[in-house]
Amino acid sequence: MSVNYGSKRIVVGAHYGLRDWLSQRITGGLMALFTIVLLAQLIFTRGPIGYDLWAGIFAAQWMKVLTFSVIVALLYHVWVGMRDVWMDYVQPVAIRLVLQIFTIVWLVGCAGWAIQVLWKI
Amino acid sequence: MTELATPPRPRREFRNINAFTDLTTYRLPPAGLVSILHRVSGVLMFLLLPFIIWMFDTSLSSDYSFARFKGAFNVGIGFVPGWFFKLVALALIWAYLHHFIAGLRHLWMDVSHAAVTKEFGHSSAVVTLVLSIALTLVLGAKLFGLY
Numbered sequence: 001m002s003v004n005y006g007s008k009r010i011v012v013g014a015h016y017g018l019r020d021w022l023s024q025r026i027t028g029g030l031m032a033l034f035t036i037v038l039l040a041q042l043i044f045t046r047g048p049i050g051y052d053l054w055a056g057i058f059a060a061q062w063m064k065v066l067t068f069s070v071i072v073a074l075l076y077h078v079w080v081g082m083r084d085v086w087m088d089y090v091q092p093v094a095i096r097l098v099l100q101i102f103t104i105v106w107l108v109g110c111a112g113w114a115i116q117v118l119w120k121i
Numbered sequence: 122m123t124e125l126a127t128p129p130r131p132r133r134e135f136r137n138i139n140a141f142t143d144l145t146t147y148r149l150p151p152a153g154l155v156s157i158l159h160r161v162s163g164v165l166m167f168l169l170l171p172f173i174i175w176m177f178d179t180s181l182s183s184d185y186s187f188a189r190f191k192g193a194f195n196v197g198i199g200f201v202p203g204w205f206f207k208l209v210a211l212a213l214i215w216a217y218l219h220h221f222i223a224g225l226r227h228l229w230m231d232v233s234h235a236a237v238t239k240e241f242g243h244s245s246a247v248v249t250l251v252l253s254i255a256l257t258l259v260l261g262a263k264l265f266g267l268y
């Protein structure tokens with residue numbers, strides 16, 4: 001975003017369209033990659049999937065790092081998506097603000113919980 | 122200005138639809154259906170996020186909690202029966218599959234000019250719907266122990 005003041009100031013919409021559009025693609029791609037990596041590890045195993053195997057997948061440091069970045073990616077991806085939903089369907093500013101605050105608290109809380117679980121293994 | 126030989130036919134006017142009177146008769150093309158379901162599945166997963174992380178937590182924390190995780194689906198927890206857990210999981214499976222496939226469709230349309238046609242929009246939407254529902258049925262059958 002180069003000049004966004006004076007006569008160049010963009011006063012309509014959320015005015016961060018491209019940035020959020022692009023970040024939703026990138027975060028979505030990362031989560032798709034994670035899905036394939038996780039599924040591959042589950043499919044190419046022998047025998048029943050027990051606790052040791054399941055926890056073993058997430059015990060690897062590279063998997064922890066990947067899962068961590070996926071949790072952060074999810075946080076931003078869902079924020080952009082839910083904000084779009086509220087912007088489309090909820091017009092009163094007060095209700096929209098409350099829902100957006102709820103979304104942020106909900107997401108940050110969930111992300112914190114997920115990260116805590118990840119580092120318990 | 123010259124007059125038109127034949128007056129234009131009166132066309133139906135399309136305005137904002139009313140959720141209560143129009144939605145039941147509103148006919149969406151497959152691409153529109155994929156689009157709204159992308160939203161519905163996203164919101165569903167957003168609302169069920171604590172359940173997803175609860176599954177992540179109980180299945181990973183320890184041997185003991187892993188058994189509790191399996192027990193939730195097989196016999197239930199407290200007053201919530203196991204089939205209810207399976208049903209919620211099935212809804213999540215559908216939501217994830219639909220969101221995943223529709224998302225890949227989005228990405229493909231972003232990188233390919235050839236994909237941004239009415240025909241591809243239609244055919245890829247049909248593929249998305251068929252694939253997501255078929256995979257949901259296959260995984261759902263496994264979840265409920267049909268095979």
